[in-house]
Each structure stands twice: as structure tokens, then as C-alpha cells.
Amino acid sequence: MNNKEGFFHKLKSLLGQSDSKKPSKYQYFILVFVLGVAFMLVSNLFSSKDNQTNDIVPTSSSSSNESTEVFKQEKGEKTGSISDYEAEYENQLKEVLETISGVGNVSVVVNVDSTETKVVEKNTVTGSQVTKETDREGGKREVEDQSTDEQVVIIQEGEKEVPIVVQTRKPEIRGVLIVAQGADNIHIKKTIIESVTRVLGVPSHRVAVASKKMKEDE
The missing domain is CATH 3.30.300.30 (ANL, C-terminal domain)
Structure with missing residues (x-):
């Protein structure tokens, strides 16, 4: 109660009123306006925090071997x-x-x-990342991003590196x-x-x- 009374006394002092005088309609309007603005600021603050919290799902990857056509022999x-x-x-x-x-x-x-x-051996690694988003109205959606990385399998043959040929x-x-x-x-x-x-x-x-x-x- 003491805290509430102290708060209202501060408001009265800001509005230029003492305990013996009643506030005017104009001063009531200012009080309501200040409280409304404060409420809107607090509401927007919490809403923006909710929008910025996105759940990141760890990337899942899998590896597989794949063959593909590559360079042709020159003369x-x-x-x-x-x-x-x-x-x-x-x-x-x-x-x-x-x-x-x-x-x-x-x-x-x-x-x-x-x-x-010549058809060579290739390693193919695929990964995916899912991001969960929440908007201000409470709607939720998931955004999936997939990536693929392919690399030719190379082996050491003497002093040079050559690809593994699986088919000619x-x-x-x-x-x-x-x-x-x-x-x-x-x-x-x-x-x-x-x-x-x-x-x-x-x-x-x-x-x-x-x-x-x-x-x-x-």
C-alpha cells in the first residue's frame, strides 16, 4: 500500500496537484495518455523478443558414393x-x-x-537445416535449407594424384x-x-x- 500511495503521490506532484485539490479533466487526460503509451511500449518489447527466438535444428548429413561422367580423353x-x-x-x-x-x-x-x-567415384554429402519462426500474431512456420557437396575421390598413384575410375x-x-x-x-x-x-x-x-x-x- 505504501508503494502504491508513493507512486500516486509522485503522479500528483508531476501533474501539479496536492492532496487537497482534485485533478482537472485535462490532467486526467494526460495521466491516461501516459499510462497508455507505457503499456504499448512494454507490449511491443515482449512481442519483438518472441519474434527473434528461432529454434535451430542441428544439421543432419549423410554420405554416399556416386558416379558421374567427367573429362574425355584428348588426342x-x-x-x-x-x-x-x-x-x-x-x-x-x-x-x-x-x-x-x-x-x-x-x-x-x-x-x-x-x-x-571415364566415370569416376564421387563422395556426395547432403545436409539440411530447419529454422522455426514465430510472428507477432503467434503464427509459426519452418524454413528448411538443404545443401549438397560433391567431391571426386582421389588416390595417390606414384607421384601424382588420380581419380578412382569405376567405369570406362x-x-x-x-x-x-x-x-x-x-x-x-x-x-x-x-x-x-x-x-x-x-x-x-x-x-x-x-x-x-x-x-x-x-x-x-x-
């Missing part, structure tokens, strides 16, 4: 250039096709897209042209196309077969 390396692959395919097809009955004097042109492709893929063949005697026969032409598509694993629309003209006797 002059042990695997050979594009022209070396094309020449190898051409020689093999010519040798095989000339053994087919009714087929002779075969010429082959093979067009490859690139040299071989042959170059993709863009097109094949076969010119041979006997290809004017529809059955022989069909046999040539089926042989090339099965051996090289290319679709039939990438294989063209034409009949070679006979050389005139001298």
Missing part, C-alpha cells in the same frame, strides 16, 4: 583419338561384312561423337555408311544393316547401306 593419349576409334571400327566391320555370303569389296565409314568417357564407356557412334557389292539385293542389304546395328549397338536409322558399282574390265 594423343593411350586410349587414342577420335580418328583412331573410327579407323578401328571401320576395319573390324569391313573384315566381318566381307565374310557374309553375297557381300564383297566393302568400304566402311564410321563417325563417332567423341573418345571414350566407349564413344557414342553417330553414323555408319556401308558401301558394298551385293548390297543392291534387298535381303543382303537387310542382313548388313542388322549385322551393324547388333555389333555396334546403334539404331538402324543411323546405318546407311549402298551398292558399290562393279569395276569395268580393262
